[in-house]
């Protein structure tokens with residue numbers, strides 16, 4: 721019997737607050753999509769250098785029950801995240817816009833023990849402990865954090881400091897045009 725044909729499918733709210741309490745113990749499957757601004761993702765907000773208009777993450781969630789021989793059908797959760805944020809580039813220390821995309825699949829299990837015992841050879845499928853108040857928002861935020869590059873950098877050659885030094889003799893000239901020491905400016909003003 722295919723349980724998906726009998727179980728109701730519930731549309732997830734795109735409200736971030738509602739997403740932090742989802743009942744994954746109920747006999748129903750879910751689908752939904754939405755957009756999360758950086759401001760509702762406090763741990764991501766801690767990582768970003770600036771927030772520009774349009775920064776944030778589109779998410780899409782679908783769950784279904786997969787029949788597995790000898791056990792209860794398992795709820796599978798598929799999560800797709802796509803978005804943009806700004807981090808400090810480790811090449812030039814300027815803000816760097818990064819596009820991220822992440823797709824993950826999870827299986828809902830009943831207990832921590834079951835999660836620990838989950839066969840790790842299948843790294844395409846990670847176990848999650850189901851609860852009546854599952855923090856789906858927290859899971860989305862975890863996945864965004866996991867998809868961040870260890871060393872954020874502009875694309876090759878796009879660093880602002882690098883391109884400035886490519887001008888050969890010009891960079892020495894630029895260096896001599898440094899803004900004047902404010903005390904020297906003050907001195908000159910007094911002389912006049």
Ligand SMILES: [Zn+2]
Pocket residue numbers: 809810811812813814816873874878879880
């Ligand atoms: Zn850079």
